[in-house]
Amino acid sequence: MGKKHKHFLSRERHKKLKMMIHQLLEEKGQKEQELKNAERRKIVLERIGKPVSMDGMDEDTLRELIAKYHEQYYVGESKKLDLEFEFRKSDLMIHELYGQVNDLRGKFVKPSLKKVPQYEKTMAKFQAQAKTGDFNFKAQLKHVL
Numbered sequence: 001m002g003k004k005h006k007h008f009l010s011r012e013r014h015k016k017l018k019m020m021i022h023q024l025l026e027e028k029g030q031k032e033q034e035l036k037n038a039e040r041r042k043i044v045l046e047r048i049g050k051p052v053s054m055d056g057m058d059e060d061t062l063r064e065l066i067a068k069y070h071e072q073y074y075v076g077e078s079k080k081l082d083l084e085f086e087f088r089k090s091d092l093m094i095h096e097l098y099g100q101v102n103d104l105r106g107k108f109v110k111p112s113l114k115k116v117p118q119y120e121k122t123m124a125k126f127q128a129q130a131k132t133g134d135f136n137f138k139a140q141l142k143h144v145l
Helices: 011-048 059-106 120-132 137-144
Strands: none
Touching: 011 059
16 A cells, blocks of 8 residues: 655765765856956956066156056046946836836726716707707706706
8 A cells, every 4th residue: 555665866875966966066166266266367457457566666667657557547437437327327217117117007097988878969958048048057957967
């Protein structure tokens, strides 16, 4: 009656495979981190250049180097601020578009139409009374409502 389920893997083998998977994931994560660090170093070298030894520099050369680094910093900061502005602008536009979509979805539900009596006969009657001068507005109002 009670069938025993056969396990394809023994507990020891399962633990061993689990450890191997964790080890592979750790190695993969370390490799990805190393690639990211290498990419960062490459970008820094492109933007700033190779480190300059300041040993034995005279004061004028040192000032020129500082001015060069200051200019690079200024350009980098202005690019950063431009990107932040564009990001905020696009984020604001996205929020506005979401609001418009929600307005279109939620607010403008078609109302169910009410039955309205035909008023041509009533209007003809009112016009006839208005021409003859028999028009009693209060009485007609009570009659209509």
